[in-house]
Amino acid sequence: MADSLKRRRTIRGVHVFNPLRLRLAMALLMLIAFLPSLSYAQSFTNTVFRGSIKSVEFYNTKKVASFPVITLGSDEQVLLGFDDLAGGSRNLYYTIEHCDANWNSSRLSPAEYLQSFMDDRILDYRYSSATFQKYTHYELKLPNQNIAPKLPGNYILKVYEDGDQAKLVLTRRLYVVAQRVSVAGTIISSSNVATRRTNQKVNFTVSYGGLNVQNPNSDIRVFVMQNARPETGRMNNVPTYVRGNQLIYNDVNINDLPGRNEFRHFDTRSLKLNSERISKIYRDTANTVVLLGDPNRNLPDYTLLYDNDGKYYIINQDGRDSRIDADYANMYFNLGANKTPTEGTPYIVGQFNDYRLDETSRLQYDDIGRWYTNLFLKQGVYDYAYVWVPNATKQPDDTSLEGNYFETENEYQLLVYYRPAGARWEELAGFAQIATVRP
Incomplete structure (x- = not known):
């Protein structure tokens, strides 16, 4: 056989x-x-590619932690700052690349969207001072004499090593607007009776009198997102109706988003005393901070809390320059989710980790029925939330552990993109930021 x-x-x-x-x-x-x-695909999102790179900040220099949008041809700049825990100095370069509204490369020659050089080296770096954790802090401001955008639109900022873009260190999304349209919006409760107590509906109008628009249904589209989180965004390709040179977006079925809940937060501006959410601080050869336990916040009613809409701020109130004298600490989180590993897994997210669901943000389950993790974070004020991923669906759910309420205070970003007939690229022709009113 x-x-x-x-x-x-x-x-x-x-x-x-x-x-x-x-x-x-x-x-x-x-x-x-x-x-x-x-x-x-990751190279066109906010991504950190090296484990030693921490505390990435990217914002308009007019306000710390603000949305990274600048007006083309103005004196506005964005600041990129980050730490390298490996120490020493790296041979780091950077460039920007023009993208469409969906964050695909516009496939233009750099000469078409850059005014000067194609790339440049990061020369502004300093070493940490009087900290347990040694690191090198890098900074960069854009536009500058060497790198400046020529066209409005989405840009991806790439930082890479040794002049080789295959050795990516990090990427950030940059928005360059030529304000050629005006945007006005309001936030109301959901038109759907079933979601009226949980959802927020964004209605808005785009006035495009300054543009040559041949077909409003195809030349203009608007992206709406909540708290600068792209995964919450909705692309509006067609307006509800056109009135003169105004595009009205108010259909009952569009831009109806979960209100979610206010973010949780903790404060480590000082490691010498416990703040509101701190249980214990241990300082020896390293800093260790144990936070108070986090409960499941999916409750019937909304509770007013003040947050920073997911942002984080690097601050050391006991030092002189937080960029180089703020220290790092092992932050221990524990969550009473009232859920077990047979049901799913929780993740901790915020702007500090680009809301990524990966092994570093995943919580572990202990033998007393709680979820826990520890993160190595720089001193400051942090907003964070928990996302639940059920085993049955594998679809992230950011309301089952946090709650979902119409009363939640949120910021909404409205980005208006314009592509005239026959154009090879898409412009960012308008930007507005609106916020719900605190109850």
Whole structure:
């Protein structure tokens, strides 16, 4: 029997077609092909590619932690700051690339969207001072004499090592607007009776008198997002109706978003005393901070809390310059989710980690029924929230542990994109930021 089976599999020493081996080989080839495309897709999002890179800040210099949008041709700048815990100094370069509204490369020559050089080196760096954790702090301001955008639109800022863009260190999304339209918006309760107590509906009007718009249904589209979180965004491709040179977006079925809840927060501006959410601080050869336990906040009624809409601020009130004398600490979080690993997994997110759901933001389950994790974070004020990923659906749910309420105070960003007929790129022609009124 064995000899017969062997004869059927081999003919004159040549192995006969094996379907299982072929499927395994095809799966391996698909995985190898997928990895570069995954890296390419990540290069157009806010991503940190090196584990030693921490505390990335990117904002308009007019206000710390503000949305990274600047007006083309103005004196506005954005500031990029980050720490390298590996110490020493790296040979870091940067550039920006023009993208469309969906964050795909516009595939333009750099000469078409850059006024000067194609890339430049980061020369502004300093070493930490009087800290347990040694690090090198890098800073960069854009536009500058060497790198400046020529066209309005979305740009991805890339920082990479040794002048090689294949060695990416981090990427940030930059918005350059030429304010050619005006945007006015309001936030009301949901038109849907079932979601009236949980959702916020954004209605807005775009006045485009300064643009040559041939077809409003295709030349203009508007992206709406909550608290600068792209994953919450909605793209409006077609207005509800057109009135003169105004586009009205108020259909009952569009821009109806969960209000969610105010963010949780903690304050480590000083490591010498416990603040509101701090249980214990230990200082020896390193800093260790244990936070008070976090409860499940999915309750029937809204509770007023003040937050920073997911932002974080690097501050050391006991030092002189938080950029180089703020220290790092192991922050210990624990969550009473009233859920078990058989149901799913919680993740901790905020602007400090780009709201990423990965192994570093994943919580572990202990034998007393609580979830826990520790993060290595720089001193400051942090907003954070928990996202639940059920085993059944694998779909992130950011309301089951936090709650969902119409009364929540949120900021909304409205970005108006314009592509005239025959154009090769998409412009950012308008920007507005509106906020709900605190109850």
